[in-house]
Amino acid sequence: MSGLLLLGLCAPLVHAGTSPPPPSDKQAANALKKFAAGCIKFHNSELKSILHEFCTNLKELEGLLKDGEWPLEEIAPAVLIELDVALRSMADTTNQSVLDVIESEAENILGYLQNDGTFPKGFLEGDCNALDKAQDKINKQFSKAVKKAQKKLKSFAKKTMKSSGVEFMAHVEVPEPTTMSPNPNEPGPPKKKDLKVDSMASSSVGNLCVGGQYSGKAGVSVDITITVGGQTFTQLAEVVDCRFKACFSDGDGLDEPLPEGNYTIEVREFTVDGTVQTTETSFGVPGT
The missing domain is CATH 2.60.40.10 (Immunoglobulins)
Structure with missing residues (x-):
């Protein structure tokens, strides 16, 4: 999708034998917003899939415990492994498949503007527009998924106590997402x-x-x-x-x-x- 969205916006302005003029700041901002919206939708779908797999694996473990087919001393280690896999997948999806992709597209758009190096509204951290709004929505989706994982862990603990007599406790927090800082002409701040x-x-x-x-x-x-x-x-x-x-x-x-x-x-x-x-x-x- 990189660059195509923006070029599509400029297509009506292109004349035979001429180069397409750079888009306006408003067109650039709208292109970034539209691109980010698609990434946010993808992010939400991926997190749901990861969470579903995590809950399915815990349910299988519940069945093994109920049937006496899982060593009681392995309950906590097994759950931590499942948590580690889920959190790793969620973090990779959030940071590499979504935030990094939006940041890269923002840099592509800025590079295509051919301006004097100024950043249109929506491309700067802290201006409360396209980039910040996308970051906020993605962070909230990430947090919501982790909270659902914690809720499943509480249910798992109750069933574990009932089936095996072992008291189990677990806690999970949201890993810190990266921050988008597009800089088209130089490396951005280290992440x-x-x-x-x-x-x-x-x-x-x-x-x-x-x-x-x-x-x-x-x-x-x-x-x-x-x-x-x-x-x-x-x-x-x-x-x-x-x-x-x-x-x-x-x-x-x-x-x-x-x-x-x-x-x-x-x-x-x-x-x-x-x-x-x-x-x-x-x-x-x-x-x-």
Whole structure:
């Protein structure tokens, strides 16, 4: 679609043997708005599909637990894996398939304007027009999908308690979306990802799983330390495609199940140049 939408607007103005004149600022703004509207519709459809798959997988897990075909100590790790897959897919769709595409189209349109480098209304961050409105709608769609995932987790927890007697808890937050900053003639601001815990799961069999996003830089390592009642446990997290995850479970870095309590969770990201980024949160592990 890149460029075609704008060229279509200019087509009536083209005469044989002449180059098409650049569009007006209003035409440019309308082209961006129309292009963004299509991306927003696509985004909503993709998020619904990802959420449906997540809910389907949890339903299958509910059936396995009900039939006694799934180890109770694997409940939290299995749910965190499903959360990790869903959040990764949602973030990739939001950032790479939608926000980056709209930003690229905005740069194409700006480049086609052939003006003195000024930005028409709707192309600047903060002018409350096409770009900002698209960003706001996309962020809201992302947030709505994550809230629905949290609602499904609450339902899963109730069914898990009923079928197995295991108390299960989980929490999920919206990973931070990137921001659109079109700059047609030079590289835009770097799109860094801040270290953030966005998914946690625990159960009364004594385990705690933690996941989130990190910078995605090459050579990065992430470790997670959890603390309760003077006891401290540390693990090196698995890091793949800007996301990390680790589970503290009996037999998985621990000699025995975690004791009940509210845990402080510290996550540290180490880069090859020696930079350390940290973040902290907390979450509970229920007792039997």
